[in-house]
Every structure is written in C-alpha cells, then in structure tokens.
Amino acid sequence: MERIIIDGGYPLSGTISIGGAKNSAVALIPAALLADGMCTIKNVPNITDRDALFDIVKWLNCDIHQDGSVIKIDSSNLKNTLISQELSVKLRASYYFMGVLLSKYKHVEIYFPGGCNIGSRPIDLHLKGFKKMGAKVTKRGHKYTIDAEELHGAEINLDFASVGATINIMFASVLAEGTTIIKNAAKEVEIINIMDFLNKMGADITGAGTDTIVINGVKELHGTEIEVIPDRIEAGTYILMGALLGDNLKVEGIIPEHNEALFNKLSEMGVKYQIDGHSVILNKCEHLKPVDVKTLVYPGFPTDLGQPMSVLLTQAEGVCTMEETIWENRVGHYPYLQKMGADIKLDGLKATIKGKAKLKGTDINATDLRGGAALILAGLIAEGTTTISDIDYILRGYENIIHKLSNVGAKIKIEQI
Numbered sequence: 026m027e028r029i030i031i032d033g034g035y036p037l038s039g040t041i042s043i044g045g046a047k048n049s050a051v052a053l054i055p056a057a058l059l060a061d062g063m064c065t066i067k068n069v070p071n072i073t074d075r076d077a078l079f080d081i082v083k084w085l086n087c088d089i090h091q092d093g094s095v096i097k098i099d100s101s102n103l104k105n106t107l108i109s110q111e112l113s114v115k116l117r118a119s120y121y122f123m124g125v126l127l128s129k130y131k132h133v134e135i136y137f138p139g140g141c142n143i144g145s146r147p148i149d150l151h152l153k154g155f156k157k158m159g160a161k162v163t164k165r166g167h168k169y170t171i172d173a174e175e176l177h178g179a180e181i182n183l184d185f186a187s188v189g190a191t192i193n194i195m196f197a198s199v200l201a202e203g204t205t206i207i208k209n210a211a212k213e214v215e216i217i218n219i220m221d222f223l224n225k226m227g228a229d230i231t232g233a234g235t236d237t238i239v240i241n242g243v244k245e246l247h248g249t250e251i252e253v254i255p256d257r258i259e260a261g262t263y264i265l266m267g268a269l270l271g272d273n274l275k276v277e278g279i280i281p282e283h284n285e286a287l288f289n290k291l292s293e294m295g296v297k298y299q300i301d302g303h304s305v306i307l308n309k310c311e312h313l314k315p316v317d318v319k320t321l322v323y324p325g326f327p328t329d330l331g332q333p334m335s336v337l338l339t340q341a342e343g344v345c346t347m348e349e350t351i352w353e354n355r356v357g358h359y360p361y362l363q364k365m366g367a368d369i370k371l372d373g374l375k376a377t378i379k380g381k382a383k384l385k386g387t388d389i390n391a392t393d394l395r396g397g398a399a400l401i402l403a404g405l406i407a408e409g410t411t412t413i414s415d416i417d418y419i420l421r422g423y424e425n426i427i428h429k430l431s432n433v434g435a436k437i438k439i440e441q442i
Contacts, residue, residue, distance in 0.1 A: 029413040029427070031404035032436035033386055036309070038272040039433040043260045043279050044070040044424040045094065045253030048329075049215040051118035052192050053222055053251060054078045055125050057098040058087060059199060060226050062248030065097050069253055070424040073417070077115035081108055081122060107134040110167060114139035116421070120148055120189060124196030127160060127171050137167040150190035154181045155197055158205065178203030178242060186211040186322045191238065192219055199228045201242040210238045213323040214283050218254045225249040255303075257283035258329040259423060262398050265333050266430075267307030268296045269340060269406050274433060277304040286326045290316055290334070294341065315343030315380070320350050332358050332399040339367045340406070341380040348375040357392030358399045364389060365403055365411070386411035391418045398423060405435055 045068035055078065057064035069075060071094070079089055086104040090097040105126055113119040113136040126133035138148070152162050152171075157180075160173040178201055183190055191211040198205035210216070212234055220233035226246035232238040260279040267274040268291055281288070281300050291298065296310045318338070320328040328351040338345040339362065349355045359369050359376060364387055368379040386409035391397030397419035404411030413419075416439070419426065430437050 026442050027416055027439050028442055029401065029404075029416050029419070030438050030440050031386070031401065031407075031411045031413070033384075033405055033407035033409065033411060035270070035405075035434050035436050036272040037266060037270045037274045037430070037433045037435060040275040040277055041263050041429050041433055042277050043255045043263070044068065046070070046215055046218070046256040047072055047074060047258070047422045048188070048213070049218045050075060050253045051078060051116070052121050052215070052219050053253060054082065054096075054098070055118070055121035056196065056219060056222055058082070058085065058100045058103055058122075058125050059129060059196065059223070060100060060246045060248045062101060063097055063099045064226075064248050065095065065250035067095050067250065067252040069094050069096050070256065072424050073421050074116045074118065077112070078118065080115070081112050081119060084108065084112060103129075105130045105132065108136065110136035113137065117189070120151060121193060121196065123151065123155070123169070123171060124193035127155060127173065128176065128197045128200045131173045131176065133171045135169055137169070148189070150183055150185065150187050151193045154190060154194040157181050158197060158201055160197075176201035178205040178240075180206045180208065183207065183209040185209075186236070188213050188216065191216055195219065195223065195230065195238065195240060198240040198242060199223055199230070199246065200244070203242055205240040205242070207238040207240075208236065210236055211322065212236060214254060214257065214280075218251070222249070222251040225251060255279050255283070258327065258395075260284060261287050261327070261330045262333050262402070262423070263429075264291070264298075264305060264307060265330075265337050266402055266405060267298070268294075268310055268337060269402070271307040271309050273306055273308060275304055275306050279303055279305060281305065286324060287330060287334075290318060290326065294337070313337070313341040313380070315341040315345045317346045317348075319348040322351070328352060328355065329395050331355055332395045333402050335359070335376060335378065336362065336399050336402040336406070338378045339369070339380050339382040339384065341378075343380065345378045345380065346375060347378060350374070354393070355396070358396035361389040361400055362403055365407055383408065385409055388412045388414070391415045394418050394422045401426070401437075405430075405437070
C-alpha cells in the first residue's frame, strides 16, 4: 500500500509538460482492435488505466509493443473471448470493448465495468444504442452478452450527451450496414480525436464535436496511426495549482481553447495568466474574487475539474458556490477539505464555500480520481504535512504526478506503508 506525503506552502516554479489525454487514450486503445492489422498510437500517458487496458488487449490475443509513449497494437490474431470480471472492473473504459467486439464479430461477452465511484453511472444509453442497431442484450448478474445477426444503421437520440455512449455507438456502427445518426451526441474534444483515428482507418464519420454525428458503415478498417491530444483535465489541474502557488509556473503542451471555460473563471477571479501558443504562465493570485461555478457538458465547465476548482474557491475572499450537475458522488472530497479547515456547507450537490480559509495538513483519503487531485492541491497550499491514502485513484489518471510536481518545487513524495 502507498500514500502521498506533502509538506505544504512551497511555491511552484519551472515547467510542467502535459501528457496525452486519459479520456482519449482509454478509447483509442480499444479502437485499435477494429483495424485489421497494426495501429500506432503516440503520446499515450503513463497511467494505470493504460496498463489495465493493455491487460484486456493481451487477453484478447493481440500483440502490444511499447516504446515510451508510443504503442503499437497488432490485432491480426484477435480472439473474441469473454472478458473476465477481474479485468473489466479495473476501469470504466473496459466498456469500449463492447462496441468494438460487437462491431467486428456481432458478439461480445463482458462483465460490468469498474472505475471511480462518482455516481450510479449506468450503461443504459450504450445498450439502447446497440439495440436500435439490431443487437440483443442479455444480462445475468454482472455479465453482459450482446449478439446481433447483423448490425444496421439507425437514428439514435441520446437522453443525455454521454461521452462513453457516444464513442461506444460510434465503434458499433463503423462496420454496420447503412447510416447511423447520433443525436444529442457529446461534443468533447476527445471524441474528435476518436473520429480522426477511425477515419484514418477507413471509416466514414462526420460531425464529431457537434451534437449530431453521422457514421456511414464500411466493410473493413485498416491499420493506421494517431496521436493522443493533450490532456485538458491534467492541464487544468496544474493551471489551478499555478493560480494558488505559481512563481512563473509554465504549463506547456496545452491547447488553450480546450480549457476556455476554466480560463474564463480564472479571469473572473482576478488570476493573471499569459498564454503563449501551447503554453501558459501563471503566478499566485493574492486576492481571489469569489465566483459561482456550475459543471456542465462540454463546452461548459468540466465536471472533471469541479473538485480541484473547489479548492481554489476556498481561497477566494468571500462566498462562492460550486454546483455539480453531472455525477452525484463528486462530493466525497468535501469532508476532507472541512477536516483541513475549509468552511463548506453542502446541500446535495451544491457547496457553499466561504473563504479565505487557512488549511492545515492532516491525514485524508482520496475518494476518486479528481477528488484525489483536489486533495493534492489542498495539501500543497496547507500549513504543515498532509498524508493522502487510497492513492491508486490518483495514479489511474495523472501521469507521473509526483515527479512533475517535485520538479517545480513541491515537497511531495510517495511512501510505502
């Protein structure tokens, strides 16, 4: 077992380089199995979710070759077999193999996916999409069997603009007969990255990044290569750290437009930052103005940054609100912030945060990936020593976070217990 130890209060100065997007990479890796042959994926982040996907890809008898952040996946010997519960529960993105294997073989057997406990997170929208295309879904316990004599194009209206369902339906439809139209599709930039990969394989997809995606089915897909876009959530997390502790902290390798909602809020709060191409330089803001923040689907304020953002709000000079509208369990970090000295009143998914709080280090627990990132941020600004347990959540999605923070002056380490 491991825990993170942080001595707080040190300024952050230097450069942090952003890696590939977790939310893109975890879909691109399964997508490679749609091709007949070798696919190359560049800029893959070094996170444990990547390793969990590698385990499933190998289980399905595909070859993986890795050279740093570049991976090659050869699906020539792919075998469609039951994906065990042990493998599927390691991460949420295991559900992408549903769409991939259904598309390629018209049959898939897999157990319910895992991941962070940030809400009920049903996969009903994925399954409804598959059914509209002609598939039959059988559920026994936590095991799903999905079969189709053939998959045909369909018009699918999503009840909610779900990223996972949008991508999974794209996967299922690329080799189907006819045209599939996804309405109320998620607009996240990661979906554009997925579309580009599939189109380079020979798919015929348009509309990613809008609320209507059109997929014309093709007969086969071939090997190709793609580069994972920069991780806007990792970037946002370090940008927030710069607003609180930056001493000319440079966050490089970003696409500023992907974090527009965050930058708008920082401007409202009085944070000064300088964007230069694919980098941003930040300095600590001594007098943060209070703001209200509500998470929304893209291009609104991202739910994945809501928890780290709440730490910034504890340092504002006045009363702020932070409202989560996407996942009902994105509030598990608040009791730990309160334990550290934050003045927070929680009413359902809406937190009223009164600043400026003087946080003090203590023993706390990560409850999920982004909540864990929030607690690291709190530990960095707190007086004294903060100890964070259950850090596997954090390592799932933040590449080399201890190394990156240590390099810019943070007093942070992982300790074996």
